[in-house]
Amino acid sequence: MEINEKTRWDRKHSERLHSSFDPNTFLVTAYDEFVSSKPPGVALDLAGGAGRHAIWLAERGWHVKLVDISEVGLRQAEENARQRTITGSIVTKVQDLNTEKDLGREQYDLVVVFSFLQRELFPALRMSLKPGGHLIYKTYTMDQLNFNSGPRNPVFLLQPNELLHAFSSMRVLHYHETIHEKGVAELIARK
Ligand SMILES: C[S@@+](CC[C@H](N)C(=O)[O-])C[C@H]1O[C@@H](n2cnc3c(N)ncnc32)[C@H](O)[C@@H]1O
Numbered sequence: 001m002e003i004n005e006k007t008r009w010d011r012k013h014s015e016r017l018h019s020s021f022d023p024n025t026f027l028v029t030a031y032d033e034f035v036s037s038k039p040p041g042v043a044l045d046l047a048g049g050a051g052r053h054a055i056w057l058a059e060r061g062w063h064v065k066l067v068d069i070s071e072v073g074l075r076q077a078e079e080n081a082r083q084r085t086i087t088g089s090i091v092t093k094v095q096d097l098n099t100e101k102d103l104g105r106e107q108y109d110l111v112v113v114f115s116f117l118q119r120e121l122f123p124a125l126r127m128s129l130k131p132g133g134h135l136i137y138k139t140y141t142m143d144q145l146n147f148n149s150g151p152r153n154p155v156f157l158l159q160p161n162e163l164l165h166a167f168s169s170m171r172v173l174h175y176h177e178t179i180h181e182k183g184v185a186e187l188i189a190r191k
Contacts, residue, residue, distance in 0.1 A: 009049075009072075009073065010071065013050060013076060014072050016050070026136070026138050027112060027138075030136045031060075033188075035134050042063050042108050044067070044107070045057070045065070047097060047113065048073075048114075050074075051076070053114060057112070058086045060087070062110070064088065067093045071094050101121055103127070104127075104128050109129075109132075110133060111129055114138050117155075133190070134190050137163060137186070137189075138186045138187070140184055141159070141184060143182075171190045171191075173189060175187050
């Protein structure tokens with residue numbers, strides 16, 4: 001029997017009940033350098049799973065929309081948020097981004113995407129940002145195939161410079177590809 005994407009991710013999130021909720025260090029450094037001087041606003045955490053980034057932002061006063069295909073992941077995020085001191089807010093939405101690609105127009109001051117790739121969403125991501133809003137994006141590249149973990153399917157792996165070109169109509173403040181130990185690309189761009 002073929003297992004659909006939602007079931008697969010629900011299972012993965014169920015198995016990760018005790019995983020770390022620390023944010024990716026790139027979010028912390030990117031935020032400190034480029035975003036922290038602005039007052040907290042409205043943010044989108046795309047495919048944010050158990051919410052480690054949404055929670056980190058909400059602890060800093062942001063009002064975060066957390067979307068993901070997995071209800072299990074989003075329930076974990078809600079539970080975890082209840083144990084933290086949230087000064088902003090988090091709303092969760094179950095959304096299959098393969099079929100429901102609308103992210104709204106000029107709604108967000110900040111969009112964060114970590115370890116998720118759906119190329120067809122690039123235009124929607126740009127559109128969802130307010131003018132002056134920031135995009136912080138980090139995910140795997142084809143170079144990850146040289147290592148033993150991470151996605152194997154090229155559909156989920158960026159080509160060299162792909163993220164840079166995808167958001168070149170915005171002001172790219174930082175772009176970096178790592179090829180040692182991990183194959184990842186990092187981007188910070190302002191609309
Ligand atoms: C590797 S996890 C990353 C989660 C989170 N961004 C983080 O860094 O902690 C990938 C996430 O993408 C979600 N996902 C996978 N396919 C999706 C889809 N079609 N629509 C929405 N979310 C999806 C999964 O449920 C999972 O939470």
